[in-house]
Amino acid sequence: MSASTTPTRRRLREPSRPLRHTDAGTKKLLAGGLVTMVATGILVVYLAPLAYMGVTSLKSEDMIQDFRAPLLPAEPATIEVDGDALDIYAVPLEGPDGPLTDLALLQPGRQTSTFVDPADPAGPPVEWEGNWRQLQPAYEFAPQLDNYSAAWDEMDFLVLLRNTVAIAVLGMVGTLVASTLVAYGLSRFHMPFKRTIFVVLIATIILPKFVTLVPTYALFFRIGWVGTWLPLIVPHFFGNAYNVFLLRQYFLTLPKDLDEAAAIDGASPLRTLWSVILPQARPALVAVGIFHFFYAWNDFFEPLVYLSTRRDLQPIAVGLQIFNSLFDTSPHLIQAGALLALAIPLAIFFFAQRVFLKGIDLSGVNK
Structure with missing residues (x-):
């Protein structure tokens, strides 16, 4: 007696849909992004002279000649102590690679200089060893509208x-x-x-x-x-x-x-x-x-x-x-x-x- 065989059903695999629409959308998105980047670059090129004019017109003559001055209009930061204007510098108290602290120069020296905290000028002075002339001055935003x-x-x-x-x-x-x-x-x-x-x-x-x-x-x-x-x-x-x-x-x-x-x-x-x-x-x-x-x-x-x-x-x-x-x-x-x-x-x-x-x-x- 022959064994009866049951026919097996094969599940046909649906054909994959073409990715034309997806590829077209991606290309369109990339093209739009490229156009936006190019347009932004052209806009920056055209507006750069105007931005330079605006920034330069608000600077003082000394700040234009100072190569250490920031890009925006600024003046060296100072504080007044006992009627004297003290310049503020960014001082590396923890070594050349350490963080910078804004301190006011009280007594300059060849090897050791004395600074005070601008927030508390009456506080204890800070001694710093090094050439103070190599320190970066601290600047504050000060547009010169008088120009x-x-x-x-x-x-x-x-x-x-x-x-x-x-x-x-x-x-x-x-x-x-x-x-x-x-x-x-x-x-x-x-x-x-x-x-x-x-x-x-x-x-x-x-x-x-x-x-x-x-x-x-x-x-x-x-x-x-x-x-x-x-x-x-x-x-x-x-x-x-x-x-x-x-x-x-x-x-x-x-x-x-x-x-x-x-x-x-x-x-x-x-x-x-x-x-x-x-x-x-x-x-x-x-x-x-x-x-x-x-x-x-x-x-x-x-x-x-x-x-x-x-x-x-x-x-x-x-x-x-x-x-x-x-x-x-x-x-x-x-x-x-x-x-x-x-x-x-x-x-x-x-x-x-x-x-x-x-x-x-x-x-x-x-x-």
Whole structure:
């Protein structure tokens, strides 16, 4: 009799799922981390000079020259005992490799010096054997805010600020008016050779300023404008190719149905521009205005050429350069003056950055 055999059931092994999704997620995470690291490194590189300016502007001249001074603004720590100022040093009481203790130098000596505890100057003195000149001084945080007031007074900053704001604001008004009118005509009206005119206008962007410097200076000298603000303001009332390009690109994004609806209501082209186009082009106008304001604020060459004999009319860029040449051995004052000149543009960009970036994005620069 044959033994009955029971069939065995084999449990099929489920095929492993591919790890494509996991690998893709890991790669995406690594790529994001790499981008973050690179962006952080670039940010540190760009902000390092600004941090150096801020730290240096708050230091005293002695601390800048002291190679043992800490990175942050500080002054040697001292205490007053019986009317005398005693310097505080970091003293290794338990040997060269031992912990450091802050003590005030009471009686210096060639081989043995006497110290007291700054927290208890009336307590028993501490004798220490060694050369006290090799000890590291103790420092305390002490920003020198007087550097800013000194730079403000020496630069006559209020006069420089008045001149710069006047030149920048008047030129900004001129470039906004002229560039808006030109961009409006190139974007909304049909005219012969319109494309050629636009191409020639854009081509002037690559024209070096030094090519036109001599004839322009000769013209302004003949009409008696040298030594005044007029050469720095009046040319902007004739438009700027870059600003015209920005505004034209923005105007092209606005539907022409708005113009037609305004014309049906009896609006003239200028009325349409004022009541229909400009209210919707506010971000682009803000971007153009800030661009020109920053350009005028940082412009150094043209004010130097036209206002070299008029110290009372010079803007901040020229005044700061003169200040640097006069105080070239005082880097703390130079950095304080530079930060004073940088404060207003940074504040303007900080408060208007949303509208400014929106205007650049919608002006078709990337198109």
